[in-house]
Amino acid sequence: MRRLEGKLAVVTGAANGIGRASALRFASEGANLALIDLEKDGLELVAQDARAKGATVLTIAGDCTDEATLVDAFRTIYASCGFVDILMNNVGQSARERASEFYKSEPEVWRFVLDVTLMSTLLASRQVVPAMREAGRGKIVNVASNAGMAGEVGISEYAAAKMGVIGFTRSLARELAPFRVNVNALCPGVTKTRVIERIPPEILEKIRAAIPLGYFAEPEDIAAAAAFLASDDSRYMTGQSVVVDGGRWMI
Numbered sequence: 001m002r003r004l005e006g007k008l009a010v011v012t013g014a015a016n017g018i019g020r021a022s023a024l025r026f027a028s029e030g031a032n033l034a035l036i037d038l039e040k041d042g043l044e045l046v047a048q049d050a051r052a053k054g055a056t057v058l059t060i061a062g063d064c065t066d067e068a069t070l071v072d073a074f075r076t077i078y079a080s081c082g083f084v085d086i087l088m089n090n091v092g093q094s095a096r097e098r099a100s101e102f103y104k105s106e107p108e109v110w111r112f113v114l115d116v117t118l119m120s121t122l123l124a125s126r127q128v129v130p131a132m133r134e135a136g137r138g139k140i141v142n143v144a145s146n147a148g149m150a151g152e153v154g155i156s157e158y159a160a161a162k163m164g165v166i167g168f169t170r171s172l173a174r175e176l177a178p179f180r181v182n183v184n185a186l187c188p189g190v191t192k193t194r195v196i197e198r199i200p201p202e203i204l205e206k207i208r209a210a211i212p213l214g215y216f217a218e219p220e221d222i223a224a225a226a227a228f229l230a231s232d233d234s235r236y237m238t239g240q241s242v243v244v245d246g247g248r249w250m251i
Contacts, residue, residue: 001029002029002030003029003030003227003231003232003233004026004029004030004031004085004086004227004230004231005029005030005031006030006031006032007030007031007032007085007086007230008031008032008033008034008077008081008082008083008084008085008086009023009026009031009032009033009034009084009085009086009087009088009230010033010034010035010036010074010077010084010086010087010088010124010128011023011026011033011034011035011036011088011090012036012037012064012088012089012090012091012120012124013036013037013064013090013091013092014033014035014036014037014043014046014090015035015037015038015039015041015042015043015045015046016037016039016042016193016194017191017193017194017195017219018090018143018188018191018193018219018222018223018226019035019037019088019090019091020042020046020219021218021219021220021222021223022088022090022219022222022223022226022227023035023046023050024046024049024050024053024223025220025223025224025226025227026055026086026088026226026227026230027049027050027053027054027055027057028053029227029231030054031055031085031086031230032055032056032057032081033047033050033055033056033057033058034057034058034059034060034077034080034081034084035047035050035057035058035059035060036059036060036061036062036064036070036073036124037061037062038061038062038063038064039061040059040061043059043060043061044059046059047059056081058076058077058080058081060073060076060077064091064116064120064123064124065091065115065116065119065120065123067123070120070123070124070127071127073127074124074127074128078131083131083135084128084131084132084138085137085138085139086138086139086140086141086230087124087125087128087138087139087140087141088141088143088226088230089120089121089124089125089140089141089142089143089165090143091116091117091120091121091124092116092117092120092121092143092145092161092162092165093112093113093116093117101153101156105156105157109157110157110160113157113158113161114157114160114161114164117158117161117162117164117165118161118164118165118168121142121165121168122168125140125142125168125172128140129172129176129181132176132179132181133176133179133181136179136180136181137179137180137181138176138181138182139181139182139183139229139230139231139234140169140172140176140181140182140183140184141184141185141186141226141229141230142165142166142168142169142183142184142185142186143165143185143186143188143226144162144163144165144166144169144185144186144187144241145158145159145162145187145188145189146187146188146189146243146245146248146249147159147162148160148162148163148166148187149163149187149243149249149251150248150249162187165185166185166187166241169183169184169185169239169241170239173238173239174239176238177238177239181238182229182234182235182237182238183238183239184229184234184237184238184239184240184241184242185240185241185242186222186225186226186229186242186244187241187242187243187244187245187249188217188222188244188245189211189216189217189243189244189245189246189248189249190204190207190208190211190216190217190245191216191217191218191219191221191222192216192217192218192219193219196216210248211245211246211247211248212246212247212248213246213247214246215246216246217244217245217246221244222244225242225244229242
């Protein structure tokens with residue numbers, strides 16, 4: 001399928017995991033790419049694979065929590081590549097090794113998680129919304145999580161940030177609906193990315209046992225849903241939270 005033929009897709013956090021898999025899926029669907037991530041070497045590897053699929057690729061190494069960096073990045077994208085048809089806000093991070101129950105957590109950690117997960121989504125979206133409004137078209141795919149819905153212990157700031165992404169998605173979807181711009185959230189469950197290596201095996205087993213399908217997602221499973229939301233197949237969907245977690249959270 002070539003559902004994204006000739007479209008330009010911007011993917012943040014594209015060097016690894018879900019971002020990488022989504023960028024490559026977009027390329028296989030015919031999209032050209034602009035990829036943003038802190039990890040320059042990882043970006044170049046993704047770009048090589050995407051070019052092998054026929055995509056034109058621009059890579060930009062930078063911090064998506066920094067407004068000036070994003071403004072410059074999107075200025076470069078528009079000048080070099082033209083109109084942004086698709087924005088996938090994939091950047092996000094939990095507290096990881098600094099995670100704890102809330103009563104022991106620190107405001108510094110909250111701010112970090114909120115900045116990298118929620119503020120980066122707002123900042124990147126702000127760069128494309130004016131042009132999408134004017135053009136009367138566009139797709140924004142925000143990567144949230146089922147974590148906010150499930151309310152797991154020890155990730156309160158991450159759950160808050162991801163539910164913030166969902167709330168932002170719904171509000172922006174209503175605002176942009178008259179301009180035929182679709183805004184949806186993608187809510188993965190536990191996925192086989194680098195993050196999973198940081199979780200103790202006994203906790204992973206408990207999580208896996210709670211998944212009706214009985215296994216964790218591959219990044220490509222999430223990328224398949226992202227490609228759907230980025231394509232015209234989802235033209236009559238906006239403001240939705242699409243959960244891809246093996247049935248752990250059902251709505």
